[in-house]
Amino acid sequence: MALLQWLGLSFLVAVQSSAVKNCHPGCHCEVESFGLFDSFSLTRVDCRGLGPSLSVPIPIPLDTTHLDLSSSSLGPISDAMFAGPGYTTLVSLDLSSNSITKLSPNALSKLRYLESLDLSHNSLESLSPSCFYGLPLSEVDLSHNSFHKFDMDVFAGRVNGEPVNVDLSHNKLVSVSPSLHGKTGHIRSLNLSANHLASAPSLAGLQLRYLNLDGNPITQLKEGTFAQLKDLAYLSISGLGELQEIEPKSFAGLQNLQVLDLSNNPKLKSLSPAVFTGLDSLQELNLSGTGVASLPTTMLAHLPSVKIITLGRSIQCWRSQKQGQFHRQIGPTQHDDVLNCNVQGVVL
Ligand SMILES: *[C@@H]1O[C@H](CO)[C@@H](O)[C@H](O)[C@H]1NC(C)=O
Ligand SMILES: *[C@@H]1O[C@H](CO)[C@@H](O)[C@H](O)[C@H]1NC(C)=O
DSSP, X not given: OHHHHHHHHHXXXXXXXXXXXTOOTTSEEEEEEESTTSOEEEEEEEXXXXXXXXXXXOOOOTTEEEEEOTTSOOOSBOTXXXXXXXXXXXXXXXXXSSOOOOBOTTTTTTOTTOOEEEOXXXXXXXXXXXXXXXXXXXXXEOOSSOOSSOOTHHHHTEETTEEOOXXXXXXXXXXXXXXXXXXXXXXXXXXXXXXXXXXXXXXXTOOOSEEEXXXXXXXXEOTTTTTTOTTOOEEEOOOXXXXXXXXXXXXXXXXXXXEEEOOSOTTOOOOOGGGGTTOTTOOEEEOTTSSOXXXXXXXXXXXXXXXXXXXXXXXXXXXXXXXXXXXXXXXOOGGGEEEEESSTTOBO
């Protein structure tokens, strides 16, 4: 075991933080090498808090994979900003806390390997419909911005359902990625928390696994809002000061959702069981900090997989088998299950 660990450590990770060529004075650059003969490496460049730069693009080492430019007073992002050597290999880019008001439509177009983009804590109100066009983005954080509405076409390169006309000349195109054919891309995680969205955006057809809509001024969730988000596993709709109503079947179509966080929605006073129709995989439901004080006994029929429901600050309810109904067959049958809470009188 010890020998294996020693072998693992010496072969797999060798961090050479020195001798990184072309590291900008205000940044910290680090190369991590992996594999038996250091055959695979990641170059991380940390320029956090760099401050306004005279030269654009900021010089970074060739083959940089991770770049942190957060809190660097970047302001509006121009096409030239990420067009330098070293940028084309970026897999992740952190642009959070930069007072960004505008992202030029082609600013990211050279970042053909970009999977993770953090634009949180900026002042964006909109994005041009082609700005993520053709990028293999899987994770986008747009939390703490000023979006009043959000159009998923940014992931598809479409304007009003029509493919955007993009000039592909002057490119050494080897193949055209699927997203260029108008499919909806690879996006798995989208964070839209703390924006100005008055209604839940339509994201039908995206292959999202994580969606965060916390802290938006949404007043109502309508039937079918999340239809066609069948891959979604985690949905957070928490801290909505104005949310008063969730219509029945609002979550219909979320057949793989495992966690639903509806906590801290104080104006939400009641929920009919039909609200939860279609949540066949839901395991955890958080209703703490809402006006919902009790649960109907029929709740379990609508939530066949639920394990735990959190209600008040310290009220928790679990699925358990009805007492005195233990059968010797293997596995409980569903209608024998009841909700048991650590406080009496919650299940009515
Ligand atoms: C989404 O954004 C909020 C607010 O910035 C943050 O607390 C949360 O961790 C983010 N979620 C993910 C998955 O990064
Ligand atoms: C439910 O939400 C509250 C408030 O956001 C949080 O403090 C608590 O940890 C959550 N409970 C569970 C079981 O996730």
